[in-house]
Amino acid sequence: MPVERLLPTEEAADLIGLVREIADDQLRPRASAAEAAAATSAEFPRDVFTTLGEAGVLSLPYPEEFGGYDQPYEVYLQVIEELGSAWMSVAVGTSVHTLTCYPVAAFGTAAQQAALLPGMLSGAQLGAYCLSEPLAGSDVGSMTTRAERDGDSYVISGRKAWISHAGHADYYTTFARTSDDGGRGLSCFIVPGDAAGLSFGIPEKKMGLHCDTVAEVIFDGVRVAADHRIGAEGDGMAIALAALDSGRLGIAAAATGLAQGALDLAVSYAGEREQFGRPIATNQGLAFLLADMEAAVSSARAAYLYAARLRDAGRAFSKAAAVAKLVATDAAMKVTTDAVQVLGGAGYTQDFPAERWFREAKVTQIFEGTNQIQRLVISRHLLGR
Incomplete structure (x- = not known):
């Protein structure tokens, strides 16, 4: 039975109603079969994220001036809950995408926000969040992926592990080491999904969430423009x-x-x-x-x-x-x-x-x-x- 919600505005109530309709009509009937198929084929439901993007669900807590819906976080999270009750892989994927936009929205310059956020929030793009590594999960300060400055760009080399949307994302919000000063030596970059030198491991064979494709992301001398660094060097942590x-x-x-x-x-x-x-x-x-x-x-x-x-x-x-x-x-x-x-x-x-x-x-x-x-x-x- 639908959860009774206390929502701050009529607009928020309409939004929840729309998401419930999408969940009932397009997600819940498909979830079990899609998860079973993805267990052996690494199938990824990109069309579902396109639908959610067109409905504005991938941009809810971000400013309207960049294509967001400027909703309170309490409303956005109740949307995520509605998705989770229908298809957990989609709810997790939506949360991951929203996370990938956050560094630009919160720490980017005005120029970076104007250049990057409209694409991120349009629904046409899907992001991945590259933080964890094979030997640096909870201990982020042990990260070894490096970004070396080379003129007006950085060259990134290393491996990221357990990355949702690996191989399917349009951009990768990536954390890499720019100095050897422990956790203070990390920086944040937005790496285009078609960057040369970017490749992906075989999708992990997981016990669940099969439609949330997870794999290694491999950076082999990936060159990224310096204006795709978010914040100053060392702000990554x-x-x-x-x-x-x-x-x-x-x-x-x-x-x-x-x-x-x-x-x-x-x-x-x-x-x-x-x-x-x-x-x-x-x-x-x-x-x-x-x-x-x-x-x-x-x-x-x-x-x-x-x-x-x-x-x-x-x-x-x-x-x-x-x-x-x-x-x-x-x-x-x-x-x-x-x-x-x-x-x-x-x-x-x-x-x-x-x-x-x-x-x-x-x-x-x-x-x-x-x-x-x-x-x-x-x-x-x-x-x-």
């Missing part, structure tokens, strides 16, 4: 961490949507499935399990909305974002696990999407900073470190 605060909220919202979808299925099944002459939902033990699932989903939603409202108010939200990511993704893992249990043997089969959602939930506790890293972030804020 600050840009990456600021972007990740917002990106964590995207994953929190997507995970909440995933959990909501699993809860809806469990409630529907429990009301229809009969044992001993009555629906299994009439058994108090199972009814209480459904109540706990609802509490987990509602708590996750409240956590990400609180963080989003802090962000929209211009207040510090890093700790709240880490809390939201931790709470929402743990909730997704719990609720999808319980959904499989409610469906019993049927939940363990591919006849229902519960087993797919269960597999998809696991990675939400890992990407955009593992939940162990979220606990580290939260504890450091609490202890003033």
